[in-house]
Amino acid sequence: MACEQEEARGRRNGALGVVPPPIGRWALKLTRRRFIQGSAAAGAAIAGSGFLFGGLDSIVRSPAAKSQLPFVEDFIPTMCWVGKQDCGMMARRIDGRVVKFEGLAGNPRNAGTLCPKGQAQIGAIYDPNRVKTPLIRTNPKGTTGRWREVSWNEALALTAEKVNEVRARSPKMVLWQKGRSKAEKFYDDAFVNAIGSSKLGHGAYCSDAGYRALEYTIGLHGVQHPDMRSTNYLLAWGWNITNAGGNKFCWITWPQQLVAARERGMKVVHIDPRLRSAGPFADTWLPIKPGTDLALALALCQQLIEMGYLDRPYLTTYTNAPHLVGDDGLILRLPGEGDEMVEAVWDPASAGPVRAGSIESPALEGTFEHAGGSCRTAFEVFKAHVVGYTPEWAADITGIAAGDIRTIARDFGDHAMIGSTMVVDGIEIPYRPVSIMSYHMAQQELGFQALRAMTIVTMLVGAVGAVGGVMSDFTWKIHKNYEPFGDLRVDDPPYDFTLKNSKFFPINTGFPGMVAKVMADPGRYGVEEIPEVAILHMVNPMASFPDRKQIMEGYDKFKFVAVISPWLSETADYYADVVLPSATIEKYEGPINASDGYIDATALRIPPMEPLFESRGEIDIYLDLTEAIGTLFGEGGYLDEINKGLTLEGEFALPLYVKPTVREIFDRWARSQGLEGVSYFEEHGVQVKGPIAADKRYGYAVDPPFGGALHRLYGESLLVAQRTMRDKGAEEIYWQDYTALPTWRQLTFDRSPPEYDLTLISYKQIEHKQSRTSFVPLLAELSPGSRVDINPSTAAARAIGHGDPVWVESQNAITGETRRIESVAAITSSIRPDTVGMPHHFGLWTHPVNRGQGASPNEIFYTGEGYMGQTADQSFHVKVRVYPARGEG
């Protein structure tokens, strides 16, 4: 076994022995500037071109060949600025002008390669439509902006003034909102702490429900991904394989590991309404009905139990499966040391309940009489809970044949090789080469419970944290949410505007859509204070988030909005009072994790050139802004917070009363890491720290196993929360899914009238990145605009032809509201007939390239009750009808 592991890795390297020599060579060349001799030939090329009709030829000679030789060539390592995983890049420069980005061989995440966005970003950097100077609005908000170009001083002064106005009263009413931002330490932590504002992320649109589900269930911060080097059987569950991320990464790393795994023989079962996502990489395609993943997961659990594919030792030792649950659904507790109560398990020997952990092998199954009442093990409860969830039952709901569900369950169970182990780094670890890759599965109405159920599928066979099994984060770090989730807070109003610890969403990370709803009508949610000033950092809610209407109602309430962005985002266009132009790639940023899950590495973004126009890096901007606000220096100031964030102590700590340059900050940090300084990164781009040891990666191997977190099969605290919510008068729609065990119920969107007979889903395209690339012309050329993927039979029934303009009209089953957008039909056999899909990258309007690209589904999705999860997360599903737009609008 051990050697197989080695082999696997060997083959993997072979597979990825694609690291292109040139880049390797560059890596050596970095420091040496190359001076290219303008060869005679080159001279001749220029002169020779005119050999015919010298003068006339110049009519047709394009400037493309006019470049002057000789020239100076050099290479600067930096990082992709478009994507989520910051692939390492090498910028090739000619006389200081960047002419190309290529993958940086040394970076474990992309091993010298780049995706189309990584390549095309050079077009974005040289975009003349970037915001060139700070702007101040000259017309009323809520419509396309008119602007006055101002100096940085004026823009910063105004922002500082507005911020301070509110800070004086209540700092939390200053809201710092970010999208998929990068250097958290400088932004989310240092800046936010320094001005004491509230902060809001984008996770409720990304996969926070999944993060919460796994933090709750196994204590890790992440969704699900396979130990790809060793997995043999993978459920690609809503993984957009050939286009987008999956868990944690942006893209490249996963496909690299996927092809290596498939060359090893890994099987892929693709569970997705679209086949396009997996392309040719699905061995089996299960076109599931959108939003019904929970049902499928439950059926798989039922089958695994029925077929006896159970890892009893794991369930007994590392999960709360053996814990005793009373008739009231609460876990039986016994007095422990002092007055603390300890959860009880059943001791077959003494035929009585004992404190969990006090005995080796408590009963995993069984119903017992105790103290007059009867109690069952959590596992017994779970078994009873899923009996009804048969393949036949699931077939009706998911649209997947019962036979297929059985086959998948059996194959999954077989491939799990329950009981086997493998020696990795000298440690013998359970070997369960079956896994799940899921990410955006979180973004559905039942997302939290669906992810819980999907995790339980892997728990039953003991694949969590096993070799070849399911991972969630790169290392086995228990997240700070794990503990508190054991006892959820449900307070009485008034609530803060994020509804944290409210009777509506006891688990809640902060959902911009919900915040917008609250801001529009605070009373309804028992909120008294709403934010007055917003600083938007790398986020474009108007374009990236549903639902636009809702967002606008909320943003109308802000007294002042400052947007930090390289482009005039749609949100800025409508709501910014001040726009601060940030640099794109031309800035220092970091430190950024560069691990591929197997090798530990850290990288920095190094500016390959000076910021274009008057733009600046965010860190520069925050240094100036905090200075203007008056919170740069001293204890608790921005500098102090940076010291804390980067743990810069002693000689490395930034003096609290001198304004440093950004490079100097990174230089201190680099030295604090034992490197000669930032120059290390300016030369190598990335610091590779070596392989992540087995005892960091595999839950079984860490000490204590699984970081000491008991895996929650049974979610008692959810049930408790539900009861409190009801006591406090929350409506059913809020508490219905707070159940101890994942429970299926009819989906809200399925209650829409029958004429809304299709389900709209949205997805990402490999050519585009959220709302930040559809205006990059090189990419817009590859993927020109909005479209509606529709199955041939569905299209035929509606007399819709390929390329026809169509209306997509959605209906809100709760409010009855309808909305419609126009798009273009794309007929494809790789989507369910009852489902239509749209990319979410379009529908922008501020950039000339965006004109005529068509609409975004985010205009017709809904935010709010019924269209969000129990943890305050956006669902990207809605019922629609699609009809030809010919003649009309």
Next chain:
Amino acid sequence: MAKYAMAVDLDRCQGCRACMEACKIENNTVQSVFWMYVFRLESGEYPDTKMSFLPRPCQHCDNAPCVKVCPVGARYKRQDGLVLTDFERCIGCRYCELACPYGVNYFNWTKPERRQYLDFDDPGIAAVTGGVLPPYQNPDLAVKHGEEQRLTAGGGHFKGVMEKCTFCVHRVEKGLQPACVATCPVGALVFGDVEDESGEVARMLRDRAHFRLLEEAGTRPSVMYFGGAPPTGDSKEIETVKARV
């Protein structure tokens, strides 16, 4: 003398089109010109749908129809296998394009500077680039290549001449991989000397079955496809690019 060839591993290709972008940027080609093109194909009926991807550079045919028909010898075959176009000799008759069964030739329908991606004559940008077009202009393309010393590298040189994939002659002569090969995230593209037994291409030819596109046309392509299968009559192209200007 090396004999260059490209191996395309269809069992790896993700259809991501990074190769297309790398090619465009490296070779400074203008709008709607795709020396490298990646087909995204669909066949079969739901739910038995099959998808496949097919990268299509110039095949650098050993028996190249395009070379045969060129009336002025601007399109020529080199000993090392590269099929190149002499941008200073081409008269723009577009006969090579018609002779080519693979549709890989692109003509400069207008002045290249009229087909740039953005209006780059911006003072802020010119300050950095000195006003060259495109701003990421690659100077290697202005250099004459090969012992024949002809202007053959890169795109966007003249209005009214034919261009196509050059196998990145300017990189290959520097000992670098072609741009598309270098960027491919999953190593689906492999480039090298077929005659070098120890080389990757030769190894693949030994170990795995392969096919070439339109072999029946007798063009003897230098691009070999591993895994997957040739497109059939019922392969339907989806997700076409914005290709008409």
Next chain:
Amino acid sequence: MSTATQEARLPRGVGRLTRGWTIFILAMVAISALGWIAYIREFTQGMTVTGMRNVGTMGGATWGLYITFVVYFVGVSFAGITIAAVIRLFKLDHLRPLARMAEVLTVVSLILGAIAIVADLGQPLRGMINLFRYARPQSPFFGTFTLVISGYLFASLVYLWLTSRRDAAVLAQRPSRLRWIHKIVAAGYTDTPAERERHSKTTFWLAISILPMLVVAHSTLGFVFGLQVGRPGWYSALQAPAFVVLAGVSGTGVLIVLAAIVRKMMVRDVGLNLQVFAWLGRFLMLLLFVYVYFMVTELLTSTYAGSERELQVTREMLWGEYSWIFWSAVIMLVIPLLGLTIQAIRRSWSIPWLVVSGIAVNLGAIGKRYLIAVPSQTHGQLLPYVDGSYTPTWVEFAVVASLLAFGALVIGVFMKVLPIVELEETGHA
């Protein structure tokens, strides 16, 4: 007045500028001018101003109206020179009145063909030099364009000159404003029996040598399309012969029209009598018959024996985007065929009918040239590209129109400088 009377004495209306003629010439000049404006656009802005685009991802046709007309013009020239040569070789004296017209027609259409090619080049200036400087005989393009246009344009010019020399000499004996031209053309020829003898010998051999040369030339023209593996529907052995025959058809058609016009213009009978037209009619009928036969077999082979891709092209042509062109072309060719056959059987020939047929078959021929060139580019690509489309722009139409106008212009002028119908051997000496 006196000059007028003098000129009145020049035969065949040479030098007589009628009002109709002047208007016609001005009109032609105007149309040509329009073409120039269009072409200057094309030259400065590039061929992006045409409807042509790349095949493949760009979904266009890279050869369009220009090449269609190149092929058409060269075809016409072929018929011209053949007829002329045949008349002289076999001493078909009753057809002699056609000879000069045929020769002029040849030269003019060749010139038009040449211009059309240059108009189709992305680098016209280079083209004019490189096509010769780097000529590659292996390329069918060479066979067709370089050889045909240069070689055989030169030959037929010489030929025309030799055959016009005598008439020039005759005219040169009379005083007129054009006398100097006639002197130059006559170049010392005085029509002595000895000269006459040597003269007819050279023309005879020239004629003999031209014939094979042009068969080769036109076959290669067919091969330009015929030999392409790259284009489904082009790879057809029949192409070359079919080309030659259709060329004959269009050429004869034009000749009929031209002859009819000249017949009307001439005050005195110049021998362009019904017989001549009857002969032309029969000749056209014959060629049409052969061509229609080719057309049918070609269709059958492509509809039954054809590959998947070739079928696509044929389908497009018969029922798809191009069907309207195809079927009108068929009608334009078949109706005249029927008409002519009937007349042939009835042995009664109507000149108007012939003229109509002449025009019809030419439209038909142009249609067919278009269908050979274009559909195989936009459809039935060998790799799974989506289908393309091609619509010529006003620039292309303007350039083509001006070419036709220019041709008419040249012929019109020629008529007024030298006799468009040869002077009888005997007569004024």
